[in-house]
Amino acid sequence: MTIYIPTPLRPYAGGKDTLEVSAGTVSGAIEELTQTFPDLRKHLFTGEGKLRAFVNVYLNDEDVRYLPAKESTAVSAGDTLSIVPSIAGGLCGAEFGAQENLFVGAGFETGCLGSSLRG
Amino acid sequence: MTRAVYESIRAHGEETYPHECCGALLGRASQGRWSIEEAVRAGNTRTDSAHNRYQIAPAELVKIERDARGRGLSIGGFYHSHPDHPAQWSPTDFAEAHWLGCWYVITAVAQGKATVTNSFLLAGTTEEDKHFEQEPIDVTETAEPLAAQAESKKH
Numbered sequence: 452m453t454i455y456i457p458t459p460l461r462p463y464a465g466g467k468d469t470l471e472v473s474a475g476t477v478s479g480a481i482e483e484l485t486q487t488f489p490d491l492r493k494h495l496f497t498g499e500g501k502l503r504a505f506v507n508v509y510l511n512d513e514d515v516r517y518l519p520a521k522e523s524t525a526v527s528a529g530d531t532l533s534i535v536p537s538i539a540g541g542l543c544g545a546e547f548g549a550q551e552n553l554f555v556g557a558g559f560e561t562g563c564l565g566s567s568l569r570g
Numbered sequence: 571m572t573r574a575v576y577e578s579i580r581a582h583g584e585e586t587y588p589h590e591c592c593g594a595l596l597g598r599a600s601q602g603r604w605s606i607e608e609a610v611r612a613g614n615t616r617t618d619s620a621h622n623r624y625q626i627a628p629a630e631l632v633k634i635e636r637d638a639r640g641r642g643l644s645i646g647g648f649y650h651s652h653p654d655h656p657a658q659w660s661p662t663d664f665a666e667a668h669w670l671g672c673w674y675v676i677t678a679v680a681q682g683k684a685t686v687t688n689s690f691l692l693a694g695t696t697e698e699d700k701h702f703e704q705e706p707i708d709v710t711e712t713a714e715p716l717a718a719q720a721e722s723k724k725h
Contacts, residue, residue: 458672459670468644494696512629514629533635539623540667541624541650541662542622
């Protein structure tokens, strides 16, 4: 089967965007991926070995979390496994400052703006 | 990014106002530089709070990436709008940003009109050291080859 590696993980996978694996299950495929590219492990799993919450894994068009057998689902040669970090966000209006400070671009520093979080 | 992409993402923000718009930016990378050639509109699944939240369904991302791959493109970033708020990333944007090395483009839409559009690179190597770096958007009339872009920077 083919594993599709997303853009942010390619630097840790030798620059590759796909990997062909021969594992028989979803978990086996991911294990084969991380054995081939060990640097991927910390990006996919927590220190406790659990898949990070923001990492979505799709077997063809199905979210693995919702398959009956989940990660133990059997896979075959023609299947594809997509690893997709989540995309979300948005402003937090209640934390923004005075209205006169809106739309000023870079350097705006109140409430929920990024610079306040930089360490 | 091309002017067509730039105008497209700003127009999207105006169309969805007062809700946030969102989408993916497709392009090609070479030597650490991205050339963004297409913007793909995505649905905002946060219909419960679309005025101040956005989320792209992973299933839609799978399809966007599959389609991009078929045309030799990759996802190089994402865009969304901030209705009646600045084009600056919020704590929510930061906490939920996981595409290291990719671009997060934010357009402020004031009373339905796109104003400032800013671009932020999610830099760092892990979730623990990630941070946003603001970079100017280089708007080109056409999708220049990356080599040509690099050459033009020298002059």
